[in-house]
Amino acid sequence: MSDNCFVIKCGGSTLAALPDSFYTDMRSLQEEGLIPVIVHGGGPAISDTLNKLGIETEFVGGLRKTNEAVLDVVEMVLAGRINKEIVRKIQLSGAKAIGLSGVDGHLIQARPVANAHEVGLVGDVTDVNAALIQGIVAMGYMPVIAPIGLGADGGQRYNINADTAAGAVASRLGVERMIVVTDVPGIMRTVDGVKKVLPSVTVYDIEEMIGSGEIYGGMIPKVRAAVQCIQGDVKEVVIVDGSVPEVLSQVLKGGEIGTRIIR
Template identity: 40%
Template sequence: MSSLKAPSTFFHHVAHSMLPQNPNPSFLPATITRRSLRTSPLRCSLAAAAPLSSVIGSQTRVEILSEALPYIQRFRGKTIVVKYGGAAMKSPELQASVVKDLVLLSCVGLRLVVIHGGGPEINAWLGRLGIEPQFLNGLRVTDAATMEIVEMVLVGKVNKSLVSRINGAGGTAVGLSGKDGRLLVPRPAPDSASLGFVGDVASIDPSILHPLLSSGHIPVIASVAADESGQAYNINADTVAGEIAAAMGAEKLILLTDVPGILEDRNDLGTLVKEIDIKGVRKMVEDGKVAGGMIPKVNCCVRSLAQGVRTASIIDGRKSHSLLLELLTGDGAGTMITG
C-alpha cells in the first residue's frame, strides 16, 4: 500500500488481472517477443506480464504502465523484504503469481529479499515417516528427528524449488539459509525445554546480502540457522523476515498470510483496517481485536518498525498478484502498519 495518489481506473481495475497464470515464455505474443523485449529496459517486466495484447489494446497497455510509474519511482533501489508462506505456497496458481510479481518488481529496480517457511511440506514429510507434528503456542515442537526433516524440506526442497521457479521466470535468485555467511546466529527460544531446537534470532550479519542485491539478485532465505557449536535451529519465518528487514534498513516488510489483513471485527471481512500506526495496532491487541496467529505477525511488524523499517504490511496471499497490488497501487492488498 502506498501513500501516493490512488491509481486511475486503468491500473486499479485492470493491471492486477492482466498477468497470466502460465509462466511459459512461449505464450508471449509475437509483437512483444521481438524488438521490444530485446531493447526495452522493461523487457523482463513485460515478459513476466505477457500476454497483455491478447486482452487489451496497445494504448491501454501503455496507460497501465504509466500508472505504475510513481510507485516504481518510489520503491526503485529500495530494499523490500517479503515473507512468503501460507496459502500462496500451497496453490500452484498462487505460486506462479508470486514468482511473476517478484520477477517483475526486481526487473524494475526493487531490491527484494525473500524469506520462506514451508510448514505444509514439513508436515507431509513427517507424516510419511509416521511422526505426528506437535505445536506449542503456534510454534513447531522440534526434536532432533524433526529438525532433520525441517532442514531437508526448507533448505533442500522448498528453497531450491522457489529459486528454480524465479530463475525460470526470468529472475536471478540465489538460495540461502541462515547458516550461510553466518547470516543468522540463533539462540534457544525461552521455552526451549518444551519446544526443542526452536530458536530466536540472537544476531544478524547481512553483509552476504548486500553484493547480491547490488547485482540485481533476489536472495531467497530458508529460516534455519546454526549456533556456534553447529547445532541447527528452526526459527519462525515471520521473525526472521522482521529481523532481516530491520538489519537491512528496509523500506518495507511484507508478510503474505492466509487472511485479508487486520480486521476491526474478526467476523466481518468488511472491517479490514487498511492503514494503522503502532499505537493503534497495539490498542487492538490489548482490546482482543487481534488474537491467535495474528499476534506474532503484528509483533513482528511492530518490532521491525521500531528498528527503522519504514512500513510493514500484512497482506492476503490468497489474492492473485497481491504483491503488485500492495506495491504498485494505492489500495494495497491488506493492512499497512506505520511507525
C-alpha cells in the same frame, strides 16, 4: 541498501499456491532495480512430512517443539524442497534468484528462545549477515532464505519462526518496508456485521485487538513479528493477499491495499 531492496515474508504453502502473475510482478520489479529479499516458512509441509515419517510433533504457544529428529525434517523440507521450489518458480518467470538457508555463510545467527525448556531447539535471531545478502542483491539476484539459524559456535542448528526471521532480516538490512504475503486480504474488523480490511493500524491497536480476540490464531505471530521489526529502521509492515494481481507493485507505489502496520 534500503533504497533498492525490500523484504517479503511468505508461508511456503502460500508461495506454492501463488499465481504466475505474482512472479512476473517480481521480475518486473527486479528489472526496475527493486530487488525483493524473500524469507519463507513451510509449516504445513513440515507437519505433513513428519506425519509420513511417524515423528511426533506438537506446538507450544505457536512454536513447533523441536528436537534433533524434528530439526532434520525442518531443514530438509525448508532448505531443500520448499526453498528450491520457490527459486524454480522465480526463475521460470525470467527473474534471477539464489536459495539459501540461515546456515549458509552464517547468514542467520541464533540463540535458544527463552522457553527452550518447553520448545527445544527453537531459536531467536541474534545477528544477520547483511553483507552476504547485500552482495547477492548487488549481483542482481533475489535472495530466497529458509529460516534455519546457527548458534554462535556454528555447530548447533535452530528452527526459527519465519515471521521472526523475516523481521530480523528487514531490521538488519535497514529497509523501510516489509511485505507479509498471505492468503488473507489484511487485518479484518467486523463493523456493523460486515468484515472490513483495516487500511492501517498502529502497534497499540494491534495489542488491543489481540486482547479483545479480534486478532487470533495464526495471525498473532504474524502481527507480533511485524511489530518486532518495526522497531528497527523499518517504518511499516504491509500484510497483503498474494493472489491480487501485481500486489507487490501496488504496495511499492503506495496503493491502498492490505493493512499497513505503523508505529
